[in-house]
Amino acid sequence: MTAWGAMRERIESGDAGEVAAFARRLDEAERRAVAKELPGYLRERVALSEWRTLDAEAVRPLLVAGAGTLGGPAAVATWLSRRDLRSWSQESFAGRVVEAALDRPAEWRAEVARRLAERLRIDADWRAGDLWDFTAAFARSTGLEPPATDGFVAGWVRHRPYDPRVLRDDPWADVLLPRVFEVDGLGALLSEEWPERIAALAEEGRFDRKPLLDGCVSRFLRGGEARDLRWFVALHDALAPTPDESFARLRDHVRLLPASPAAVAEMALREVRRADDDGRLGAAEFAEAADALLFRPEKKLVRAALTWLDRTARKRGRVDATLAALTAVFPSEALDLRERAVKGAVRHAAHVTDEQTGAAVREAAAVLPADLREAVAAAFGEVEEPEAGPPVPPGLPPFTPRTLPPPIGSPAELAEEFAARTRTESEWPGTERLVAGVVELAYRDADAVREALRRVLPDAASWEMSPHALDSYDPGVWATMCVRTLFDPKPKHGLVDARGILRHGRSWTRGDRDVPVLDRFLRWRLREASAAVRRAPVLLATPTEGSGHIDPGVLVSRLERLEAAGADPGRADLAQALLRLPRDAADLDGDAVSRAARLPSKAGRAVAAWLASGGLADPDVECATVSLPQRGRRYGSGRPEYVSGTVATVLAAGGLPPDIAPLLAVPEDGEWKSLPWPYYYGPMAWWPSMLPSHREVVAAHVLPYSGHWDDVLVGQGALLAELAEADGPAGTATAHVLAYGLATSPADERAAVVDAFAAFAGRGALPAAGLGTALGALVARDAVTLNRAARALDGVADTGAYADVLTVITAALPALLPAPGERPRSGLHDLIALGTRAAEATGARADVPGLAAVAARGGSSRLVREAARLHRTLT
Known part of the structure; x- marks a missing residue:
């Protein structure tokens, strides 16, 4: 039996340990022979799987076989990183993967680890955990330093147990812990228990305090989002800097006050006040800190600063400097803050030593309302009246309607858009455009579209290509279903008629009453689009405006194309197209009305009648407070719980088309x-x-x-x-x-x-x-x-x-x-x-x-x- 035949038997047995042992027994020629067959065998296995997805039992021996037989570190790293070889299992088997390559040189295994580490991302989800495990296992097998890339460091902090003894004994900690302060976005991933435990280890002498404190301060100075910096604030506080350690970083603390996130600024203010309490805060640092704090947008910080300034003005002999700082709050839009600033200024007015300070306070007080101006005038002298008339408010920016990109024009562009698609339910224009592009381009040249899409399909999650994707709440999956229709001439899903979806509360998931009617209609329409691939030249309901509207002339042109091709639009597609016509469609395009009237098809007559009647009249909508079912209705074990809620009832006129009327029935059953x-x-x-x-x-x-x-x-x-x-x-x-x-x-x-x-x-x-x-x-x-x-x-x-x-x-x-x-x-x-x-x-x-x-x-x-x-x- 050939080496490949023997390896194939072991792969199909599912015994990853036997695969690893057999791979190590092969010579170079036999390894090359096995490596040559692996990619084709993987494609064959994926094609034969039910949902084009391999389970963990099938994936593991394949990963081990690749690690043991592929020739270069780059090839092994690529194989272990393949999306179609993700195990989707949180049980690590990295030891088996490395076992297959233990007879390779340490430098070779270190290069595999380095190449894998470069593929790791900070924001990787749990399904990428096995990739970090592989990287770490290869790195440990060499006895060398780990590859300290951003993604590897992120994986390290995710995989560290909370037990401080593990961190104390981790040989990688000395290399990777300093990198924690350098990787942007890492703070949000770090455990809340780490700061206290790192501080305890620093107290023991396992870690040096100075690099930890310097790392926190440097991380603050580099800036970032508040959620990313809170962990470093907690570590700084857990380290509890001594007065000397704090004073050594006083300049940095002052620099953090103007623009840092609130949690960082509060920490910096504590350290600045600490230096002030010790008599170590110089006049220049005080002025810089006060000015920075009083211009902060957070009222909590400004109040804290006002309290600090008020309590220390006379105690530290800096009344003039304090009053000069307080005037920055006089124009504040927060009335309570400017009132506190005025009270503070009046309280210290008798201790002013520089006439210029009083003049500056009087000048700044001109922006205050009358009662506060009077208080300042009583303490400092006459204040000039403000100019007559209210201030002119800033102009409201004009509304700019959203514009849509042009339709997709070629198979290559379609493939590019499909590969880069955003599966976010709020971004409906992209999915509408992609679905329309698949339908139109596949009708023109299905082979060209298939060829262009083959290049990007391996990058799509296999689950999306299965009928189970129909259960998704994300309509972006429907673009994938349209693509799937191109590769499967007989899809395993069929159409559901309007009565089944709208009248009986049934969608393609039987009896799903928890799905709102608009969503059921949307699913019906997008399912129709999937069935229209290769059968219709165009979809009617694709919007032409960023609001969702359709230009009347474009709609009639689409109907003309359908009639010329001998195709009928789907019922949901036609109903949606009618609802997307502008309110004044007939006035916007009178020619479209006459062109629609000449169309002989049933859809053409429906559009002509809709345009002639002016479309859907505005129904009356009434709001009321009722009892709505609370969570216990579905998930609770007892009687349903209800909560008071506001709802609206739509009072629609009769005579609406049967595929549109249910969308105006709010609530559905009255x-x-x-x-x-x-x-x-x-x-x-x-x-x-x-x-x-x-x-x-x-x-x-x-x-x-x-x-x-x-x-x-x-x-x-x-x-x-x-x-x-x-x-x-x-x-x-x-x-x-x-x-x-x-x-x-x-x-x-x-x-x-x-x-x-x-x-x-x-x-x-x-x-x-x-x-x-x-x-x-x-x-x-x-x-x-x-x-x-x-x-x-x-x-x-x-x-x-x-x-x-x-x-x-x-x-x-x-x-x-x-x-x-x-x-x-x-x-x-x-x-x-x-x-x-x-x-x-x-x-x-x-x-x-x-x-x-x-x-x-x-x-x-x-x-x-x-x-x-x-x-x-x-x-």
């Missing part, structure tokens, strides 16, 4: 008690492009899920941005969705939410009064928290939308102002202060019910002070 599961992980950001002329209807579909946004994969910003791109009235349902978006957006999502609000405001479509009313009602019944909404609205104001922000706040306040003796909600003070800033910027006047009564309560609480300021400004 009652909310059978609401589809509100914890939904589907492509919700796709929905506005499905009904781009009716954002209020889309909002009605979205609303039941808005209260559970933490359990929905799509971010608030992505969905709200799509609603801003859409057209149609923005009523109560849209206002409630926007209110949920404001009040549930986490910090990392807030910028996207602010951008979406700016887009609404920029095109004059923000329902500001309705939004404020909705926000007040939701907060009043504890459906959302106010503090997040206040922070998000502050960002919206910074875009220049002061008038809209003021309208939101004045509409929300009547429901939010507390009764006498009632504790104000968290965030209410900031919301009222923001209202004052917006009123000052616009010069608007308004009467807010209940505001005057709160302002007149007396006392020094912040609620009363902020209410009094807003009332004075508005009246």
Whole structure:
């Protein structure tokens, strides 16, 4: 029997240990013979597998065989890195892989480790863990230093046990631990238990403290995201620098104050104050630190700085320097901060030693409101009155509609786009374009498309090419299903008719009532697209505008192409195309109406009738508060739990096409008690492009899920941005969705939410009064928290939308102002202060019910002070 025949028998037996032992017994010629056959054998095994995916039992002997027979380190590293040889198992078998190559020289194995290490990435998921195991095993087998690439260091910190004894005895720690401070993005991966244990080992003398402290400070100075730097802050604190160690790095601590993330700046401030307490902080360092802190955007840091400056001004003999620093807060938009700065300045006015300091305070006070100007004038002398009239707010940037890239024009471009596709449910334009490209180009020349795609298919996850991908919530998989149809003339999936999907709650997953109707319709349509490959020259419903709309003339041209080819559009494709026509389609293109009227097909007549009638009229949408099923309905073991939620009912007119009418049935069965599961992980950001002329209807579909946004994969910003791109009235349902978006957006999502609000405001479509009313009602019944909404609205104001922000706040306040003796909600003070800033910027006047009564309560609480300021400004 040949060497390859014997190796093949051992591979197919699944015994990786026997494969390794046999590989070591082969001579060079036999190894080359086996290595030559391995790639073809792997392709054969993958082709014969059910889902073009090999399980771990089949993968392991193949990996071992390659490690033991392939000739060069580069070939072995490439083989072990192949995507179709990922084990998808967290059980390591790297020892067997290295065992097959133990008779190779140590330098050869070290080169394999180096080449594997270069392939490792910091952001690799758990399926790449076996690749790190292979790298580490090859490196250990040599007795040499490990390859300290960024990816290898990331794998090392992931694979270190939490037991400090393991780290103490790890021979690689001396090489790899210093690299931890140099690899960007690593802090977010590090265990929270490591700082204390590294500090304990440093206390024992296992690690030198100085490189650790220097590493932390150098990492801070290099900058980065807050989540990446928090671990290094924890390590710095765990090391507990001595006063001398801290003072040795004082200049670096001062340099960290202006722009570092808040956690780093707080640490640096502690060290600076520590030096000040010891009398080691010089005048230049004090001035630099004070100026840096008082310009920080975080109110917590500014308050801490104001407290420090106030307590040390006379104690350290630096009243003039302190007052010069405090004037930086006078123009602050945070009313409570500038009030504290003024009080501090007035408190120390009698101890000023330089007349120029008093003049600087009086000059800076010109920007203060009247009551604070009067306080400064009483302590420092007359303050000049500000120029008449409110400040001019920054201009709101105009709304710029999103543009779509041109259609894919060649098989080569299609292959490139397919290889680089982004499987993100919020990025619907890319999937629409890719699916349309597959259908059109495959109809022209299927062989050319297949040939172009063969080059990129090995890089696609095999699971995506299986019918199981139909269960995915990610519609990006559907582009892969269209490609799969090119290589499988008889797909194992068929079409599902509209009644099965829409009327009986059945999609291709039987009886899946937890899938919303818009998602079921989307899946039906994309399934149709897969069946249209090689059978239709074009899809009707591919958008031509960034909002999801279709140009009427382009739609009629597509119908003409279909009729010329003797093909009929899919029912879902036709229904979606109709819904994507602009609101004024007939006025936009009268020629398209007459051309459609001349088409003899049933689809042509449907388009002509839709255009002639003006399309779908705006239905009435009503909102109400009902009991919605809570998580216990699906996953709990007892009776369902219910929670109060806001929902919308769409009151659509009759006579709609049967494939469109179910999309306007909100709720589907007329009652909310059978609401589809509100914890939904589907492509919700796709929905506005499905009904781009009716954002209020889309909002009605979205609303039941808005209260559970933490359990929905799509971010608030992505969905709200799509609603801003859409057209149609923005009523109560849209206002409630926007209110949920404001009040549930986490910090990392807030910028996207602010951008979406700016887009609404920029095109004059923000329902500001309705939004404020909705926000007040939701907060009043504890459906959302106010503090997040206040922070998000502050960002919206910074875009220049002061008038809209003021309208939101004045509409929300009547429901939010507390009764006498009632504790104000968290965030209410900031919301009222923001209202004052917006009123000052616009010069608007308004009467807010209940505001005057709160302002007149007396006392020094912040609620009363902020209410009094807003009332004075508005009246």
